[in-house]
Every structure is written in structure tokens, then in C-alpha cells.
Amino acid sequence: MLSTNVILNASKGEAEAVEQVRRYYSRYMDSLARRLGYLDVEAVCCMEARLVSAILRFDPTR
Amino acid sequence: MDEEHVQHLFDSYCRKVLRNAINDYYDSLLRRRRWESLLTDYPQEPSAADTYDLGDATYIVFGEPVRFSDPIIVDALNSLTELDRTIALAASVLGFSDRTIADRLQMVRRTLTYRRSKIYEALRCYLRTLS
Numbered sequence: 001m002l003s004t005n006v007i008l009n010a011s012k013g014e015a016e017a018v019e020q021v022r023r024y025y026s027r028y029m030d031s032l033a034r035r036l037g038y039l040d041v042e043a044v045c046c047m048e049a050r051l052v053s054a055i056l057r058f059d060p061t062r
Numbered sequence: 063m064d065e066e067h068v069q070h071l072f073d074s075y076c077r078k079v080l081r082n083a084i085n086d087y088y089d090s091l092l093r094r095r096r097w098e099s100l101l102t103d104y105p106q107e108p109s110a111a112d113t114y115d116l117g118d119a120t121y122i123v124f125g126e127p128v129r130f131s132d133p134i135i136v137d138a139l140n141s142l143t144e145l146d147r148t149i150a151l152a153a154s155v156l157g158f159s160d161r162t163i164a165d166r167l168q169m170v171r172r173t174l175t176y177r178r179s180k181i182y183e184a185l186r187c188y189l190r191t192l193s
Contacts, residue, residue: 004065032084050083060068
């Protein structure tokens with residue numbers, strides 16, 4: 001699992017931490033995108049964009 | 063708040079976001095498929111056929127593009143001066159009357175009619191020699 005430091009840094013917008021989170025979830029994204037029977041690259045791009053904006057909105061105190 | 067709780071919170075948050083994202087993506091695909099169809103599904107439609115402008119020529123006549131793909135016609139039209147070509151295409155392709163063409167080119171109508179008949183004659187001669 002991702003360390004809390006990485007999570008907090010990513011939520012502050014630190015590029016390296018965000019990239020680490022993206023890499024961590026890349027396999028999960030691929031498995032979701034394979035639902036149609038093949039790896040849909042456009043679907044992965046959509047998810048990556050949504051993930052990054054969600055990371056920046058993450059607030060652990062809420 | 064302990065670290066493990068934050069990690070689990072973040073993990074479930076990210077997975078939920080990704081699931082929502084993929085569901086939205088597939089919904090948009092289904093919505094698009096309901097309203098749109100691919101040109102490849104209609105290979106017989108002329109609008110679906112690929113066209114290539116190898117040797118084609120497009121002339122702008124009074125702001126309107128006029129395109130020819132027959133190389134003989136293109137050769138014949140290229141043998142004319144630009145003004146003559148404009149007159150010939152405006153009359154024969156765009157269907158403009160002599161009066162309209164004369165007004166646009168600021169010429170006398172009878173001069174234009176005479177010139178147009180000469181142009182047609184020249185084109186006929188050119189095409190006859192080619193064939």
C-alpha cells in the first residue's frame with residue numbers, strides 16, 4: 001500500500017508523488033479498461049485524468 | 063488519525079473514482095453508439111468513398127471552388143487565361159447569366175457574350191485536337 005507521506009505529498013500536488021500514485025494504480029486501471037475484452041487506451045487516459053484531479057482534491061481530515 | 067486509516071481511505075477513494083471514471087466512459091461510448099454510426103458501416107455510400115486529388119484541379123470562380131478530376135478537361139482549362147477561365151466556368155458550371163458575369167467583371171454585356179462564345183470555340187478546338 002502507498003505510504004502516508006506519498007499520499008499527503010500527492011494531495012499537495014507534488015509531481016513525483018502524483019506519478020507514484022498513478023503508477024501504483026496503473027494495473028488496476030488496465031484491468032478496468034479490459035472490460036470490453038481488449039485494453040482501451042482512451043479509457044486508461046480518461047481514468048488517469050480523473051485520478052489526478054481526484055488526488056489533488058483528497059483531504060484526509062474530511 | 064492513524065496512518066493505516068488514511069491509507070485505506072485513500073485507496074478506497076481512488077478505486078471508487080476510477081470505477082466511476084470507467085463507468086462514465088462506457089456510458090459515453092454507449093450514448094455515442096446510439097446516436098452515431100460509422101462511415102465504414104456504409105461502404106456503398108458515395109460520401110463514404112475516399113477521394114484523392116491526384117491530378118485534380120480546383121479553380122476559384124467568384125469565391126466558389128470548382129473542382130475537376132478529368133485531366134483532359136484540366137488541360138483544356140489551363141490553356142485559357144485566368145479571366146477566360148472565370149468566364150467559362152461561371153457561365154457553364156455556376157450557371158451565371160451573361161449579365162451577372164458582366165456586372166461582376168465590370169464589362170459590357172455584349173462584349174462578354176462575344177468573348178464567352180470565343181472561349182467556348184477555343185475549348186472545343188483544344189478538346190478536338192486532344193481527342
